[in-house]
Amino acid sequence: MCGIVGYVGSDNACDFLIGGLRRLEYRGYDSAGVAIYGGSTFHITRSVGRIDALAMQLGAVPPNGTLGLGHTRWATHGPATIENAHPHLGGDGEIVLVHNGVIENFQTLKDELIQKGYHFVSATDSEVIAHLVAESLKNTPETVGQPNLRYLNAVQGAISRLRGTYGLAIAFRDHPNFMIAARFGSPLVLGVGKGEYFVASDASPLVGRTDRIVYLADHQIAVLTPEGFSVLHRDQGKVRVNIRQLETDSSEATREGFEHYMLKEIYEQPESIRNAMRGRLDEENATAVFGGLNLTPQQSRMVERIILTGCGTSWHSGLVGEYLIEDLARIPVSVEYASELRYRNPPIENNTLVFGITQSGETADTLAALRETKRKGHRTLAICNVVGSSIAQAADGGVYLYAGPEIGVASTKAFTSQCCVLAMLGLYFGRLRHLSFERGKQIIEELRQLPNAIQQTLGCNEQVRDVAQKYQNASTVLYLGRQFNFPTALEGALKLKEISYIHAEGYPAAEMKHGPIALVDKETPSVFIIPRGTTYTKVMANMEEVKARGGPVIALANEDDPQVQAVADDVIHVPQVPEFLQPIVNVVPLQLLAYHIALLRGCDVDKPRNLAKSVTVE
């Protein structure tokens, strides 16, 4: 989702801005732009499409200047056009800003500003903020000897009128070498250099420029000049900030010979699963250990219900978690869409533990849901990948995935790592309750075999490619599985939907007869996930029902399954693992299937249309 970069210092701003925007590309965007202060005014360059197009437009000799802003836009209000791309100007060009978030009352404010004579050139909610700051500045008196203070007051006045969310970086034509950043609901990070300061949506643009960072919190405003920076809170005045050390292995963020990040990340799964388990399996006590839960064994034992919340793929891993934790630990689990939970005000019993599941740790709805349940006095924990992210900081504790940066917009390794963490949580809570030492040992052994099973599964790649070839022109695909494999069906369908734009939908296999089977005809393939296990014969019967109506069937089955072979048109083989771990193995061929179909259809796998990597607006 929208990305922000800003620079104030003595170097050429443009280099950092363009490099930084490239690092933010993975977030998803459909236009981009930069503003560089050129001594008397701002040079603004904007383009629709990729950063490459923007760089081309800037040409061999880009504008020179030591203060600048940049932005990648994921359209919310108004289509992806040059006019709607950021940076936006306010007043007569005395304000320039970039904005991430959604302003809900923009229409009211816009009407008011038009009345006052402001002229709008875009359909965005962001341009409203630019003019609002200009108007506020007009009404803010000079503060003798403290020119910065006037600008700060003007910005504070303007943002006090905003309803919605924002991450903002703002510069001023008539007050150079000075920048204001403000956050409410959309993440912002400051980079602390020597005589230079940076603003960015996340830490990735800062790698190589500084390793000292500050996460802005909601309602905080930062003032940056080449001489230093300070942070203020809306209500509390100046705050002491905590400068953190940025730990990023920047080598991980390259494709390393793979054609796409997504493919690389699919192939990393044996390793990322190993990283998720490293140091967390305790043979001696036949349980799992987590450093960051911040729960005593007594507190953990008191847990009577678990709520798992997240969005998209993380919601799916929550569903896997429901089956896993209920099975291993016999604690009732509810899974909630974060966007629904935050507004639903559900009755939550005492001794309920709430887990927010998120790759980025910045998902706006998950953050809000976690904050709301925490405010009500429930204990909240995060399962997330990005260290130091907003959700990691907001929760009472949590578990990191240690999966390394995930760049492909369609989540792959984060999903399997989340499922693996949830399996270990099942073991942990189970061993506090009814799981025996022996069973605990056995589960640890089964978990240890998992990376090898995934490695083995990756061997199906060629076969999956052939299947992809055959079905690449489908316009509708059903994914069907039961029990542990029902969420896998949802996740497989989501992958295909995200990157190939084919309308795929997942269902518990038995639900098919209550509607979706009406879609089945010779052109509509169904993917059945049918490993051996408790519901094998039932799913088999559903497969027969689809075949009876002429629907092509792709089956994901264990090796040596002549019964499936006899019914299905195409069979992809997956190794047999214990039933509760089967979803982690089974999703891998489905990731590959989506990948190959998208490739064959000429889609941009790593940057699918309309999508953003981390959804930082609600």
Next chain:
Amino acid sequence: MCGIVGYVGSDNACDFLIGGLRRLEYRGYDSAGVAIYGGSTFHITRSVGRIDALAMQLGAVPPNGTLGLGHTRWATHGPATIENAHPHLGGDGEIVLVHNGVIENFQTLKDELIQKGYHFVSATDSEVIAHLVAESLKNTPETVGQPNLRYLNAVQGAISRLRGTYGLAIAFRDHPNFMIAARFGSPLVLGVGKGEYFVASDASPLVGRTDRIVYLADHQIAVLTPEGFSVLHRDQGKVRVNIRQLETDSSEATREGFEHYMLKEIYEQPESIRNAMRGRLDEENATAVFGGLNLTPQQSRMVERIILTGCGTSWHSGLVGEYLIEDLARIPVSVEYASELRYRNPPIENNTLVFGITQSGETADTLAALRETKRKGHRTLAICNVVGSSIAQAADGGVYLYAGPEIGVASTKAFTSQCCVLAMLGLYFGRLRHLSFERGKQIIEELRQLPNAIQQTLGCNEQVRDVAQKYQNASTVLYLGRQFNFPTALEGALKLKEISYIHAEGYPAAEMKHGPIALVDKETPSVFIIPRGTTYTKVMANMEEVKARGGPVIALANEDDPQVQAVADDVIHVPQVPEFLQPIVNVVPLQLLAYHIALLRGCDVDKPRNLAKSVTVE
């Protein structure tokens, strides 16, 4: 799903069979057939497609006989062909049978019977039973003076080998005037006439022939002759049966001038909602009363959690119920797919009440889920439409919808009645807890206004037809809503999917950005449900995001909403009602939208392809 009729008596069997099969048409089928005993052998007539085709084939002078079987087949194993249509013959034609259900071990049995020299002409699991009975008969010795007993023993021997579900009616070439019916998992009803007896999948074929009926229970076998009938239980021997009075207003089961049952049932909703509320709103105590809950106020107060389970549309009304009951009564609610619940063995806390929601009362998975939770000692209740149905009988109590027969395969009035019952349950449980007398009175008043609001909503029909015209060629449609209207989005999408075969999918509006928005382009309309209420501005922002990507937007909004009007391409107006009742109103235009689009695409609205009305196999 498959329908069975059988006749033994002194009249011409064929008239009853064909008439009965027509009454069972609504269950969904794709081929049909009858067998009539003609003095020395069975005349079998079968056809693919509608009963009309079968009647045509029987011609002006259908076979004469006083014993016969008939069947409508919804294909499970093998496509809809003449060979696979029932009745099936066993042995050398000495057995004839019709079967409803799924035999899971049919392949093993088939292999065994082929080894023994039996010749199969169909791909069905049912033919296996026919040969199995023949084989069993061969091995069953004569019982002197009790010829019926030998046949009974043979059938019992055969069905003891079946794994799966069945409703069976079986007749024998060499033992005329004799029929056996057996049930496990698939519903069967006996009709008790004077010198004539009937078998049917449900009571509808019996209307006008007899009003005395017997519901067979699982593991029961009935023996019928023109002289009388008896019922045995597999383990308990002969059982005393309870003959019930059939109460059906047969006039309701006609289209009454409407072009389709579905349209008639949509228009019946003001009345069916009134029927659901009749006698259940207690002004004096400002609460709802239910005759059949079989719970004392003390027991009701003890309820700490509610599980709502069902399939398809009933699962959607469960989701509405979750929002309703949690909002009104502050009791935590979980909604479970019945097919998943029955095998999942979830940890369920004490003082949990389980509701099975079903129109027909025969849905196989819902019945099994209810039985399984009841067996574990939880109290189970039914919310269903068909009086005396299997689920109504299996539950500890329940609430009838009194919506009248629902014949259209796509459920409409049953859904709104279910939601209405759930709202009244919310009121009832709320008034046992924290809802004040005043608030209770207010909710009653709001409920009383509901039929009028639905009546008013029906006025949008013309407008909906215009919208349908515009979007009839879409191949993918998204339905988006939040909170109370998220399940409405699912239900709206399901209707379109069921009867127009367009791939429609529902989502909580905010989830869109986590994947589905990738599907949005100029060809992909989105239906936004956006009445005024708590998440109005949020859904508005999602609408803008879809518009920004060129996606056409159909909005369901309250009257006089210029803001929605300004953004959406087409607006359908619904009256504003209290937020918790809005889903019951909002679903009506979505039912009509599906109806009109299906009609424009030339689909068979009342009998959509592949679908069955009540899903009596799992």
